[in-house]
Every structure is written in C-alpha cells, then in structure tokens.
Amino acid sequence: MPTHQRIDVSKVGDVTVVRFNDRKILDEAKIIQFGTELFSLVDLDNRKSILLNFDGVEFLSSAALGKLITLDRKVKSHKGRLKMSNIRREIYDVFQVTKLNKVFDIHDAEAEALSAF
Amino acid sequence: MAHDSSVHAANPSPDDVGAWRLAVHLPSERGASRIVTEGLLEQLGVHGWESADVFSIHLAAEEAIVNAIVHGNKLDPHKQVYVECLVSPELVRVEITDEGAGFDPAQVPDCTSDERLEVPSGRGVMLMRTFMTRIEYNEKGNRVLMEKRKG
Numbered sequence: 001m002p003t004h005q006r007i008d009v010s011k012v013g014d015v016t017v018v019r020f021n022d023r024k025i026l027d028e029a030k031i032i033q034f035g036t037e038l039f040s041l042v043d044l045d046n047r048k049s050i051l052l053n054f055d056g057v058e059f060l061s062s063a064a065l066g067k068l069i070t071l072d073r074k075v076k077s078h079k080g081r082l083k084m085s086n087i088r089r090e091i092y093d094v095f096q097v098t099k100l101n102k103v104f105d106i107h108d109a110e111a112e113a114l115s116a117f
Numbered sequence: 118m119a120h121d122s123s124v125h126a127a128n129p130s131p132d133d134v135g136a137w138r139l140a141v142h143l144p145s146e147r148g149a150s151r152i153v154t155e156g157l158l159e160q161l162g163v164h165g166w167e168s169a170d171v172f173s174i175h176l177a178a179e180e181a182i183v184n185a186i187v188h189g190n191k192l193d194p195h196k197q198v199y200v201e202c203l204v205s206p207e208l209v210r211v212e213i214t215d216e217g218a219g220f221d222p223a224q225v226p227d228c229t230s231d232e233r234l235e236v237p238s239g240r241g242v243m244l245m246r247t248f249m250t251r252i253e254y255n256e257k258g259n260r261v262l263m264e265k266r267k268g
Contacts, residue, residue, distance in 0.1 A: 063238075069237045090168075098243065099234060
C-alpha cells in the first residue's frame with residue numbers, strides 16, 4: 001500500500017475509511033497531493049466502498065471540493081460507493097449552497113455511514 | 118509578513134475607528150494567499166468575530182486571491198496581486214486587484230445547474246457572493262471588493 005501524507009486510511013470490514021491529516025484543506029500544493037492520494041484508492045487500489053470521515057476538518061476551499069467531485073465520479077465509474085460523514089456545519093453549508101449535498105451521500109456520523117453501505 | 122499601516126480611507130467612517138489594516142502586494146504563486154489570511158484570521162479573532170463568520174470571510178478571501186493569482190495573473194511571475202484589508206468589530210472589507218485582463222462575472226456559468234453540478238471547478242465566485250454581505254467588481258473585472266457586516 002502506498003504511503004499517504006494527506007490522508008489516513010483504515011479498513012472497517014469491507015469499507016475503506018479515510019480521515020484527513022490537515023485541519024485546513026486549502027494549500028494548493030497539498031490539495032493536489034490530497035487529490036492524488038484519494039484518486040489512488042480507486043485507480044490503483046481498486047477500492048469499491050470508501051467513507052470519507054471529515055472529523056477534525058475545519059476548512060476546505062473550492063479547489064478541494066473539485067477533488068471530491070472528481071473522486072465521486074471516479075468511484076461511480078468504477079461501480080463503487082462513496083459516502084461522507086462528520087462534516088462540520090460550515091463545510092456542510094458550502095455543500096448545500098453549491099448543491100453538492102445532492103451529489104454526495106452525506107451522513108452525520110461514521111457508524112451511520114458504515115451501516116448504510 | 119508585510120504590514121503597511123499607511124493606507125487611509127478617503128472618508129473615514131465609524132467602521133474605521135480602531136480598525137486593523139493591511140495593504141500588501143502578493144507574488145503570483147500558489148500558496149501566496151497565506152500572506153494575507155494568517156493576519157486576517159488573527160485579527161478577526163482580536164475583533165470578536167464569530168467562528169461561522171470567520172469561516173465565511175476566510176473562504177471568500179482565499180477564493181478571491183486564488184482567482185486573482187491563477188485566473189487573473191495566470192501565475193505570471195512578473196505580475197502581482199494587490200490586497201487591501203480592513204477589519205473592525207462590525208465590518209470586514211477585502212479588496213483584491215490583479216494585473217490580468219479582467220473578466221465578466223455575469224458570464225460565469227451557474228455551478229448549481231444540472232449540467233455543471235459535477236464539474237470540478239467554477240465555484241469560487243459563487244461562494245464569495247454567498248458568504249459575504251456585499252461583493253462588487255470593477256468594470257474591467259480585475260478588482261473585487263468584498264464586505265462582511267456583522268449580524
């Protein structure tokens with residue numbers, strides 16, 4: 001398994017659970033790395049069930065949103081499932097105004113998201 | 118960090134009393150927004166802004182500066198982005214000017230339309246509009262003025 005710097009990857013049953021090492025996902029160089037590491041889960045590791053747990057993430061910019069959209073499309077094209085949980089209020093507001101809450105499968109807590117796979 | 122306290126508003130208003138000001142030229146490099154946002158975030162705390170507002174202002178400033186560097190100046194090392202900030206207890210004002218050709222914000226497509234909903238880019242201006250109280254571009258479209266009023 002490749003070493004990740006921006007994300008922390010674990011397994012719960014068949015589900016790959018991803019947590020984030022940065023409280024603020026906004027530095028552009030880090031966002032590029034963030035995207036590369038997330039995409040590798042699908043493109044290289046062929047993981048089908050992925051949960052992004054945003055616990056501890058306080059900020060993300062539209063460039064990071066773009067990576068999440070691309071990841072979501074990759075997962076769907078690989079016939080996998082992507083879910084998200086533990087998104088703080090302000091970030092959920094961003095998803096809501098951009099209507100990405102209709103694109104992403106968002107749950108309040110990790111346990112709830114895991115049971116929905 | 119470069120601070121410049123020599124910037125004064127032409128017509129001082131109550132919002133200016135005790136306000137923190139910053140005027141700085143940024144290089145057209147990825148990550149240069151940090152030169153502004155670090156001081157801005159600190160001063161929002163000093164002036165008693167709530168965390169939800171701090172998030173909004175941070176997001177709008179970040180999006181606008183990245184737009185200026187990447188889309189305005191196209192990362193040209195010979196061009197700079199000029200940023201002026203004012204933080205007071207009731208008002209935050211951020212003005213960002215790039216040396217690019219400008220753009221027409223009215224022509225930015227609606228990122229929430231069905232056909233664009235899953236396009237990975239093009240949300241910055243919409244987020245700036247949503248999360249700030251007021252946002253105005255100059256006619257050329259290379260300068261944006263954003264304000265957030267408390268409450």
